[in-house]
Amino acid sequence: MYREGINLGVDQKLRNEMIARKIYLSFPTNVFIGKEELEFDIMNSIANNFEVPITSVQVAGSSKTGYSYYKKQEFKPGESDLDVSIISKELFVSYCEIVLMETKGFKDLSSFERTRDGDSKFKSYRSYINKGIFRPDLMPSCKAKRMWFNFFNKLSEKHFELFKSINAGIYLSPKFFEFKQADSIDFFKKI
Numbered sequence: 001m002y003r004e005g006i007n008l009g010v011d012q013k014l015r016n017e018m019i020a021r022k023i024y025l026s027f028p029t030n031v032f033i034g035k036e037e038l039e040f041d042i043m044n045s046i047a048n049n050f051e052v053p054i055t056s057v058q059v060a061g062s063s064k065t066g067y068s069y070y071k072k073q074e075f076k077p078g079e080s081d082l083d084v085s086i087i088s089k090e091l092f093v094s095y096c097e098i099v100l101m102e103t104k105g106f107k108d109l110s111s112f113e114r115t116r117d118g119d120s121k122f123k124s125y126r127s128y129i130n131k132g133i134f135r136p137d138l139m140p141s142c143k144a145k146r147m148w149f150n151f152f153n154k155l156s157e158k159h160f161e162l163f164k165s166i167n168a169g170i171y172l173s174p175k176f177f178e179f180k181q182a183d184s185i186d187f188f189k190k191i
Helices: 002-011 016-025 036-050 061-065 089-102 122-130 143-158 174-190
Strands: 057-060 082-087 166-171
Touching (some): 002 016, 002 174, 016 057, 016 174, 036 057, 036 082, 036 143, 057 061, 057 174, 089 143, 089 166, 143 166
Parallel strands (some): 082 166
Antiparallel strands (some): 057 082
């Protein structure tokens, strides 16, 4: 149904963001078809932990469509990740403020981890923020980051039979989420 939905959108000459809205915000999540109680349990745990509405918790990637258009492979239970997107302006701003405080207004970037090449992850952090995406893996080392990954590691351990890991990012708004997922529509078109 996902490929048909994308193809129909392409045939109708819809913009990639509109196709992404249909697929990622309207269609059911492939991996949870027939497992709706599990979906509720995971989404509700995330919503409660971060104090956001459950409708703010969305799934992307191969878990959503059953196929990774980036990696060109099907979702594999126990081997594929569950990529979660929390769409919340308030949560986005809250975590940005944590980074602001941790870096003393971006005057001290020493707590940002380094890439394999030795570059600060601050550049990547800033690039994603400019796209309305907060990636906790790029934030500086701090208590909030440890708490984030502690929560998702425990959630991953609880559901290891279906997911290699459960991870999440925060989107400033649905529009930013749609634009990010539009990239996967581009990858689909190239397949």
